Amino acid sequence: MTEPVAEENRRLTVFLVDDHAMFRAGVRAELGAHVEVVGEASTVAEAVTRIAATTPDVVLLDVHMPDGGGRAVLDAMRRSHPQVKFLALSVSDAAEDVIGLIRAGARGYVTKTISPDELAAAIRRVADGDAVFSPRLAGFVLDAFASRPDVPVADPELDQLTNREREVLRLLARGYAYKEIAKELFISIKTVETHVSNVLRKLQMSNRYELSRWAADRRLV
Amino acid sequence: MARHLGIPVTAVRIALVVLLSFNGLGLLLYAVFWAVLPQQLSTGARTRRDLALLLPFGAIGLGVILLQGLLFGDNGVAGTAGWLIAVTAVGAGVIWHQSDPTRRGQWADASPQAPWLAAVVAESDRRSFLFRFIGGGVLVAVGVIGILAVYAPAGNLSAVFNGVIFALVGLLGVGVVVAPLLWRTFSQLRSEREGRIREQERAEVAAMIHDQVLHTLALIQRNSTDIKEVQRLARGQERSLRNWLYKPSASPTERFAAALEQASAEVEDTYAISVETVVVGDTQCDESVAALVAAAREALVNAARHAGVQTVSLYAEVEAEELSVFVRDRGAGFDLTTVEDTRHGVRGSIVGRMKRHGGKAVIRSAPGDGTEVRLTLPVSRESVTAGKETAR
Numbered sequence: 001m002t003e004p005v006a007e008e009n010r011r012l013t014v015f016l017v018d019d020h021a022m023f024r025a026g027v028r029a030e031l032g033a034h035v036e037v038v039g040e041a042s043t044v045a046e047a048v049t050r051i052a053a054t055t056p057d058v059v060l061l062d063v064h065m066p067d068g069g070g071r072a073v074l075d076a077m078r079r080s081h082p083q084v085k086f087l088a089l090s091v092s093d094a095a096e097d098v099i100g101l102i103r104a105g106a107r108g109y110v111t112k113t114i115s116p117d118e119l120a121a122a123i124r125r126v127a128d129g130d131a132v133f134s135p136r137l138a139g140f141v142l143d144a145f146a147s148r149p150d151v152p153v154a155d156p157e158l159d160q161l162t163n164r165e166r167e168v169l170r171l172l173a174r175g176y177a178y179k180e181i182a183k184e185l186f187i188s189i190k191t192v193e194t195h196v197s198n199v200l201r202k203l204q205m206s207n208r209y210e211l212s213r214w215a216a217d218r219r220l221v
Numbered sequence: 222m223a224r225h226l227g228i229p230v231t232a233v234r235i236a237l238v239v240l241l242s243f244n245g246l247g248l249l250l251y252a253v254f255w256a257v258l259p260q261q262l263s264t265g266a267r268t269r270r271d272l273a274l275l276l277p278f279g280a281i282g283l284g285v286i287l288l289q290g291l292l293f294g295d296n297g298v299a300g301t302a303g304w305l306i307a308v309t310a311v312g313a314g315v316i317w318h319q320s321d322p323t324r325r326g327q328w329a330d331a332s333p334q335a336p337w338l339a340a341v342v343a344e345s346d347r348r349s350f351l352f353r354f355i356g357g358g359v360l361v362a363v364g365v366i367g368i369l370a371v372y373a374p375a376g377n378l379s380a381v382f383n384g385v386i387f388a389l390v391g392l393l394g395v396g397v398v399v400a401p402l403l404w405r406t407f408s409q410l411r412s413e414r415e416g417r418i419r420e421q422e423r424a425e426v427a428a429m430i431h432d433q434v435l436h437t438l439a440l441i442q443r444n445s446t447d448i449k450e451v452q453r454l455a456r457g458q459e460r461s462l463r464n465w466l467y468k469p470s471a472s473p474t475e476r477f478a479a480a481l482e483q484a485s486a487e488v489e490d491t492y493a494i495s496v497e498t499v500v501v502g503d504t505q506c507d508e509s510v511a512a513l514v515a516a517a518r519e520a521l522v523n524a525a526r527h528a529g530v531q532t533v534s535l536y537a538e539v540e541a542e543e544l545s546v547f548v549r550d551r552g553a554g555f556d557l558t559t560v561e562d563t564r565h566g567v568r569g570s571i572v573g574r575m576k577r578h579g580g581k582a583v584i585r586s587a588p589g590d591g592t593e594v595r596l597t598l599p600v601s602r603e604s605v606t607a608g609k610e611t612a613r
Binding site for chain 1: 497499500501502532534536538547549551593
C-alpha cells in the first residue's frame with residue numbers, strides 16, 4: 001500500500017515514545033528511509049518535555065508504559081500542542097486498551113507487527129489529518145456500533161454508523177488497503193479517508209454503552 | 222466448663238446468670254467450677270485470654286453483689302436497679318466478647334459440642350458481627366435507661382432523656398474503646414485475604430510462564446538456524462499468551478468465533494504463516510456453521526500453500542440473516558479458468574461444501590493480484606445469540 005506523497009520535498013518529522021529501547025531502535029531503522037525521526041523518549045515525563053521541544057508532525061505512542069502509558073502523554077500534550085498528531089502503537093490489540101487512547105485524541109492505532117511500509121503509510125495518513133485503523137480495531141468498532149434493539153440510541157448522529165462507513169470498516173477488517181477499498185466501492189481514496197475519519201470522530205465522541213464501559217473499566221474516562 | 226458438662230457454653234452461662242439472682246448462687250457455682258476444672262479452659266497459651274474471657278462475668282458478678290447489697294436495704298426499686306445493672310453488664314460483655322478476633326477463634330475451639338455456636342461465633346461475616354455488636358449496645362442502653370428511670374420514681378421525662386443521653390455517652394465510650402480493635406481486626410483480615418489472592422495469582426502466572434514461555438524460548442534457541450520454525454514457535458506462543466491475557470475461553474465446538482480462531486491457529490502452526498483473524502459477533506455452532514468453518518480453514522490452507530505470502534487475513538461477521546467469512550491474501554493469485562475440476566481443494570472442500578449446506582462460495586483471484594474467498598451462509602434467526610459481547 002504505497003500512497004502518493006503530497007510533499008515529497010518535506011520529510012515528515014516523527015517522534016518515538018516507547019519504553020523498550022530495542023523496539024525504538026528497530027522502528028528508527030525501518031522508518032529511516034521514509035520519514036525523519038527527530039527524537040525518542042522512554043518515559044512519560046521525558047516524552048512530554050521532548051515532544052514540546054521538537055514539535056514533530058507525528059508521535060508514535062506506545063499504549064503500555066509505566067506511569068500512565070500513552071494516555072498520560074496524550075493528556076499532557078493534546079491541549080498545549082494540538083498540531084501534533086498521535087498514532088498509537090501496541091502489541092495488545094485489546095479493545096479496552098485502544099479505545100482509551102483513541103478517545104483521548106489519538107488519530108489512529110496500529111499493531112507493532114505492522115510492516116515498515118504500512119507503518120510509513122499510516123504515519124503519512126495521520127499527518128494529513130486522516131485516521132488509521134488496524135483490521136482488528138475496525139472489527140471491534142463494527143462490533144461496538146452494531147445496531148441492537150435493546151440499546152437505546154441517544155444521539156443517532158454520533159451513536160450509529162452509516163451504511164457506507166460500515167462497508168468501509170468491513171473492508172478494512174478484511175485486510176483491504178485504502179486504495180483497494182476505493183476501487184471496491186467505486187469511490188475515491190479521499191472519500192474512504194473521510195469515512196474513516198468520521199468513524200474516528202464517532203469513536204471519540206459517542207457515548208455508546210460499549211465504548212464507555214471499556215473506557216470506564218480501565219478508568220480512562 | 223461447658224465441655225465438662227457436655228452442654229453449650231451459652232446455656233451454662235445463661236443458667237448461671239439466672240442462678241445469680243438467687244443470692245449469688247450462680248456466681249459461687251461458676252467460681253467453684255472454674256477453680257475445679259482449670260485445665261479445660263486454661264490450657265497452654267490460652268490462660269491470659271481466658272482470664273479476659275471472665276471479665277464480663279466479673280462484671281455480672283459485680284452487678285449481682287450490688288443487687289444483694291440493695292436487697293439487704295429492702296428496697297424493691299433498688300432490686301430492679303440491680304437487675305438492670307446486670308443487663309447492662311451482659312450487654313457490655315457481649316460487646317467485649319466481640320471485640321477480639323482471636324477469642325472468636327478460641328470460642329470455636331472451646332465449644333466442640335456446639336458447632337452451630339462455633340459457626341456463629343467464628344464467622345468472618347461483618348454483618349452478623351455488626352448485628353451482635355448493636356444487640357449488645359442496645360442491652361447496655363436499656364440497662365442504663367432503666368436504671369435511671371427507676372431512680373427517678375416520679376417518672377419525669379427529663380430523667381428519661383438524661384438516661385438516653387447517658388446511654389449514648391456510654392455507648393460512645395464503648396465504641397471509642399472498641400473501635401481501634403475492630404479497625405485493626407478488619408484490616409488484618411483484609412490484608413491477609415489480599416495476600417492470599419496475590420499469592421494465588423503469582424503462582425498461576427509462574428506456572429504459565431514455566432509451562433509455555435520458557436519452553437518455547439528453549440525450543441527457539443535450539444532451532445535458531447531455522448527461521449521458519451522460529452517464526453512458527455514465536456507466533457504460536459504469542460497466540461497462547463494473548464488468549465491467556467485477553468480472551469474468555471470458549472469451546473471451539475460450541476462457538477463460531479472460537480472455532481474460527483482455532484482453525485486459523487492450526488493453519489498458522491502448520492504452515493508457519495500468520496493469520497490476521499477478526500471476528501465480529503458470535504453465534505452457536507451447528508452442522509452448517511461447522512461446515513462454514515471447515516471451508517474457511519480450507520481456504521486458509523490454500524492461501525498458506527499457494528499464495529507465497531506471510532500474512533493472510535480472515536474476517537468473519539455474524540449478521541442477523543447470514544454469516545460471512547472472507548479469506549484474503551495478497552499473494553500470487555491464480556487464473557480461475559485454469560483450475561481443473563479435479564482440484565479437490567477448491568471445488569469440493571470449499572464450493573461444494575458451502576453449496577451442500579445452503580451457502581455459497583465466491584472466489585476472486587487474478588494472477589499477481591492475490592486471492593479472496595468469500596463464504597456466506599444464511600442462518601435461521603434463533604441461532605444467532607446475543608453473544609456479541611464475548612467477541613473482541
